[in-house]
Amino acid sequence: MEAALSAVKGLLPEAVKQQLQQAIDGGLVPRSAAQHVPPELLTPEGLVVALFTAFFGFILLLLVLGPRGKKRGSTVVLTGPPNSGKTTLFFQLKDGSLHNGVVASMGDNAATVALRPARGAPKTAQLLDVPGHHSARHHLEAVLKDAAAIVFLVDAVEVTPHRTEAADMLYEVLTHSAVHRSRTPLLIACNKMDLEMEAHSVDFIRKTLERQLDAMRKTRAASIGKDAGGGGGAALGPAERPFSFAALRSKVALAPAAAKTGSLEEVVAFIAANV
Amino acid sequence: MLDYFAIFTKGGALLWTLQFTAALKHSPIDALNALVRGCLLEERASDAAFTYQPKTGAAQSLKWTFHNGLGLVFVAAYQRTLSLLYVDELLATVRDAFATEHYKPGGYDYSAFTRTFEATLKDCEARSDASRRAAAAPARAPAGAKGGQQRGGAGKSGGGAMAGAAQQSGDADDDADDAAAKPAAVGNGAGTPLGSSSSGDEDEGAANKSGGGFDISKLKAKSRKALGGPKGRSQVRRGTREEEEEKKRETASPDKKKKQNRHWNGGAGGGSADDLPRLDYSAATANGGASAGGAPPADAGASRMEDDEDDGAEWSDEEEDAAAGAGANGRGAGAAAAGPAKAKGVLGSFMSKLALRVAGSSALSREDLQPALEDMQRKLMERNVAEEIAVQVCESVAQSLVGQKLSSFTGVKTFVLRAFEDSLSGILNKRAVDVLHDVQRQRAKGRPYVVVFCGVNGVGKSTNLAKIAYWLGQHGLKVQLAACDTFRAGAVEQLKTHAMRLGVPLYERGYEKDPAKVAAEAIRVAERDGRDVVLVDTAGRMQDNEPLMRALSSLIHVNSPNLVLFVGEALVGNDAVDQLVKFNRALHDLAPSTATRGHMIDGIVLTKFDTIDDKVGAALSMVYASGAPVMFVGCGQTYVDLKKLNVKSVVRSLLS
Numbered sequence: 068m069e070a071a072l073s074a075v076k077g078l079l080p081e082a083v084k085q086q087l088q089q090a091i092d093g094g095l096v097p098r099s100a101a102q103h104v105p106p107e108l109l110t111p112e113g114l115v116v117a118l119f120t121a122f123f124g125f126i127l128l129l130l131v132l133g134p135r136g137k138k139r140g141s142t143v144v145l146t147g148p149p150n151s152g153k154t155t156l157f158f159q160l161k162d163g164s165l166h167n168g169v170v171a172s173m174g175d176n177a178a179t180v181a182l183r184p185a186r187g188a189p190k191t192a193q194l195l196d197v198p199g200h201h202s203a204r205h206h207l208e209a210v211l212k213d214a215a216a217i218v219f220l221v222d223a224v225e226v227t228p229h230r231t232e233a234a235d236m237l238y239e240v241l242t243h244s245a246v247h248r249s250r251t252p253l254l255i256a257c258n259k260m261d262l263e264m265e266a267h268s269v270d271f272i273r274k275t276l277e278r279q280l281d282a283m284r285k286t287r288a289a290s291i292g293k294d295a296g297g298g299g300g301a302a303l304g305p306a307e308r309p310f311s312f313a314a315l316r317s318k319v320a321l322a323p324a325a326a327k328t329g330s331l332e333e334v335v336a337f338i339a340a341n342v
Numbered sequence: 343m344l345d346y347f348a349i350f351t352k353g354g355a356l357l358w359t360l361q362f363t364a365a366l367k368h369s370p371i372d373a374l375n376a377l378v379r380g381c382l383l384e385e386r387a388s389d390a391a392f393t394y395q396p397k398t399g400a401a402q403s404l405k406w407t408f409h410n411g412l413g414l415v416f417v418a419a420y421q422r423t424l425s426l427l428y429v430d431e432l433l434a435t436v437r438d439a440f441a442t443e444h445y446k447p448g449g450y451d452y453s454a455f456t457r458t459f460e461a462t463l464k465d466c467e468a469r470s471d472a473s474r475r476a477a478a479a480p481a482r483a484p485a486g487a488k489g490g491q492q493r494g495g496a497g498k499s500g501g502g503a504m505a506g507a508a509q510q511s512g513d514a515d516d517d518a519d520d521a522a523a524k525p526a527a528v529g530n531g532a533g534t535p536l537g538s539s540s541s542g543d544e545d546e547g548a549a550n551k552s553g554g555g556f557d558i559s560k561l562k563a564k565s566r567k568a569l570g571g572p573k574g575r576s577q578v579r580r581g582t583r584e585e586e587e588e589k590k591r592e593t594a595s596p597d598k599k600k601k602q603n604r605h606w607n608g609g610a611g612g613g614s615a616d617d618l619p620r621l622d623y624s625a626a627t628a629n630g631g632a633s634a635g636g637a638p639p640a641d642a643g644a645s646r647m648e649d650d651e652d653d654g655a656e657w658s659d660e661e662e663d664a665a666a667g668a669g670a671n672g673r674g675a676g677a678a679a680a681g682p683a684k685a686k687g688v689l690g691s692f693m694s695k696l697a698l699r700v701a702g703s704s705a706l707s708r709e710d711l712q713p714a715l716e717d718m719q720r721k722l723m724e725r726n727v728a729e730e731i732a733v734q735v736c737e738s739v740a741q742s743l744v745g746q747k748l749s750s751f752t753g754v755k756t757f758v759l760r761a762f763e764d765s766l767s768g769i770l771n772k773r774a775v776d777v778l779h780d781v782q783r784q785r786a787k788g789r790p791y792v793v794v795f796c797g798v799n800g801v802g803k804s805t806n807l808a809k810i811a812y813w814l815g816q817h818g819l820k821v822q823l824a825a826c827d828t829f830r831a832g833a834v835e836q837l838k839t840h841a842m843r844l845g846v847p848l849y850e851r852g853y854e855k856d857p858a859k860v861a862a863e864a865i866r867v868a869e870r871d872g873r874d875v876v877l878v879d880t881a882g883r884m885q886d887n888e889p890l891m892r893a894l895s896s897l898i899h900v901n902s903p904n905l906v907l908f909v910g911e912a913l914v915g916n917d918a919v920d921q922l923v924k925f926n927r928a929l930h931d932l933a934p935s936t937a938t939r940g941h942m943i944d945g946i947v948l949t950k951f952d953t954i955d956d957k958v959g960a961a962l963s964m965v966y967a968s969g970a971p972v973m974f975v976g977c978g979q980t981y982v983d984l985k986k987l988n989v990k991s992v993v994r995s996l997l998s
């Protein structure tokens with residue numbers, strides 16, 4: 068089984084590889100076993116044998132994963148606190164236009180959009196804009212399971228007054244079991260950078276959020292309901308060092324953005340790189 | 343007369359808007375955002391109207407209707423003092439006309455709809471005028487048609503004009519926070535537009551003060567209270583509607599001449615770049631942010647204890663599917679929905695209906711849903727949800743479902759069940775005050791963090807106060823108790839026993855003193871002794887006992903605590919609503935001065951949770967009635983029996 072899985076990894080098309088990787092990250096297979104390529108695979112006979120085992124391994128894998136495995140990891144989820152600009156970003160990416168403007172969202176916006184990153188080939192991505200309101204939290208949890216990548220928007224102008232709220236939501240996303248397990252790539256897009264005078268720098272936002280998450284990691288661990296265990300804390304890196312995005316297992320990057328004016332180079336590049 | 347009318351998708355994209363009043367003192371976008379966040383997303387869509395209190399200017403009434411098949415929302419706004427009788431009819435007619443003749447999936451230019459709208463408005467006004475005249479003054483000559491015509495003409499003449507007044511005012515952030523703090527200014531005057539920076543600031547202030555979390559629903563609750571509660575208001579609305587309308591008509595009609603039609607999206611070409619600045623409300627946001635956000639944060643951080651780890655972790659398969667389903671319905675991608683099925687002849691329509699039913703994609707009617715809804719309502723009431731609330735929630739969910747299409751092979755029952763799962767989780771998931779974090783902040787200022795516990799008799803106030811003291815103590819905080827139940831014999835001794843067992847100091851002055859003064863002295867002593875937290879026990883009181891409610895209000899007013907917790911037992915049924923509504927109203931209305939008015943219930947302590955099996959309905963009733971989150975759950979007799987609310991398991995119990 069172990070050899071089969073590693074062989075599958077080497078031989079199957081990209082999409083299947085991704086699923087496999089998720090299965091591995093998802094804890095179906097011990098990571099160490101899956102990553103270690105046995106030397107016999109490097110010989111031609113080994114390859115033939117591996118091909119067979121790979122085939123059966125793949126069938127087995129499909130059985131294990133079930134139909135849901137296919138769906139997983141196909142959408143780019145746009146999330147963040149209310150009013151951070153998710154819906155604006157959605158329409159800017161989808162239509163290159165904001166049409167008549169936006170109001171607070173009650174439901175999702177979903178579309179398949181064509182992306183033209185500055186570098187590399189054009190791509191298509193499935194975008195999903197989820198309302199930031201607390202009543203949609205339950206729904207956010209569900210959609211994060213199928214996220215190929217996450218764009219977390221923060222209002223660069225309002226960081227300070229809304230930092231608890233933003234950090235709260237970011238904490239939820241980072242400690243979400245599927246996000247943590249499959250190390251879903253995450254971009255923190257510091258939006259509304261077009262308001263040059265008012266917007267805070269990406270660096271300031273990074274520090275603000277890191278400080279906030281550091282404190283939350285402590286108080287959450289101390290929070291009532293001891294039975295809960297330290298699952299959330301583990302996702303946020305070693306407790307003895309101050310929290311930093313760089314120390315996380317999953318890829319977390321920050322970038323400036325202006326959904327309204329359409330300066331979204333880094334957001335587009337991030338999405339294109341992760342679909 | 344109407345102030346404005348808007349059509350937008352559930353996803354939040356504006357499709358068509360029309361503004362009639364040039365001198366509007368608030369941004370329509372602010373009002374729409376408040377409506378969505380404070381009402382529609384809080385499962386209060388069954389309310390008759392939403393009241394939006396702008397920072398300046400008269401209170402607005404907003405009414406709405408949904409087209410769930412297309413995922414559209416239609417909103418009409420007018421001054422609250424005018425009770426326009428035709429708005430419901432207008433909304434329904436406009437919805438049907440827009441959906442059948444104008445809506446194009448993916449279309450954003452609906453300038454052609456303006457004509458249809460104006461004609462419909464004229465019609466509705468004329469009809470309502472005529473019927474009122476016929477009823478109220480049969481002797482007078484009927485002139486309804488004339489009035490309607492006049493209005494229609496005025497509407498057209500201003501069509502397409504675009505004034506900057508409303509666009510300058512207001513940010514796009516949350517609002518209505520001072521709806522309760524300020525007495526409702528009611529006026530008809532055409533004032534000058536608001537400067538752009540002022541409206542942003544108050545929001546920042548509010549958000550800062552409360553430690554970051556703003557809770558619109560609470561604000562909504564406040565404004566409800568200001569109107570005399572949901573019941574009182576609706577009575578007023580029904581009882582005096584006619585006379586009021588009759589009175590207002592006279593004041594309103596001169597306005598007709600001044601009225602102007604204005605599009606938020608210009609005349610044509612809704613998608614062009616020129617239109618963007620007009621809907622740019624961000625300038626105000628930006629200014630507000632700059633003034634409030636200049637200083638970097640000096641605090642340590644945040645925690646949220648209601649956050650149940652279980653919530654973020656594993657989902658059972660059953661839940662997973664349910665969530666996915668709910669995504670497709672309740673909060674689903676409404677904007678992407680296809681157009682309505684068009685019928686072709688009777689037979690054709692029958693056949694296609696049959697086919698659609700087999701394929702499971704016909705639009706749901708109220709009748710289709712009714713059995714499942716009744717089932718749900720019965721279930722909720724069986725689980726001890728207050729009847730009033732079960733009815734309101736069911737109605738609100740129904741409004742979001744009528745017209746939706748079943749995805750293939752989903753039964754109506756399952757569909758409705760999923761919508762309820764989504765809706766109930768939405769109600770129960772509230773952002774709570776961050777106690778540990780706020781205590782740290784307060785400590786940095788060298789002052790104790792003060793928590794007042796209130797509630798009716800015998801619900802377990804003192805016991806759960808002791809549990810919370812224990813919990814705080816476990817996190818290295820120095821706690822002091824204050825015995826301000828100077829009413830019930832034995833209350834002080836009970837607290838003394840707890841204090842001794844917990845090893846924390848107790849401040850008490852026996853029974854004869856004024857509880858507000860005892861609390862004030864306790865806080866002073868705590869500050870002197872360097873305690874971090876003061877937990878104030880108050881006398882249990884029935885919500886109808888006015889002198890005692892006044893005393894509580896005064897205690898809170900005098901001592902301005904950081905947190906007001908309502909302690910209620912999970913056993914309570916229909917009375918839950920009455921208790922919370924009346925406590926909140928007392929805190930608001932009976933405050934000795936209007937300046938500090940409005941420190942209402944911040945959170946709920948739900949006690950005796952271990953005694954109720956699956957009858958968890960009180961959790962829903964209390965949260966819905968107060969807009970406040972359940973912050974602690976008491977579930978046993980020992981100090982460690984204190985938990986966070988597990989939203990998922992409550993929802994499961996409610997619906998299983």
Ligand SMILES: Nc1nc2c(ncn2[C@@H]2O[C@H](COP(=O)(O)OP(=O)(O)O)[C@@H](O)[C@H]2O)c(=O)[nH]1
Nearest residue numbers: 149150151152153154155259325326327514624
């Ligand atoms: N100046 C500026 N405003 C923005 C930008 N992105 C969004 N906004 C504004 O922020 C507000 C909220 O946007 P919305 O997309 O509804 O946020 P959501 O709640 O996260 O979906 C709207 O008034 C937008 O016009 C941006 O990049 N720059």
Ligand SMILES: [Mg+2]
Nearest residue numbers: 153154172354
């Ligand atoms: Mg949105």
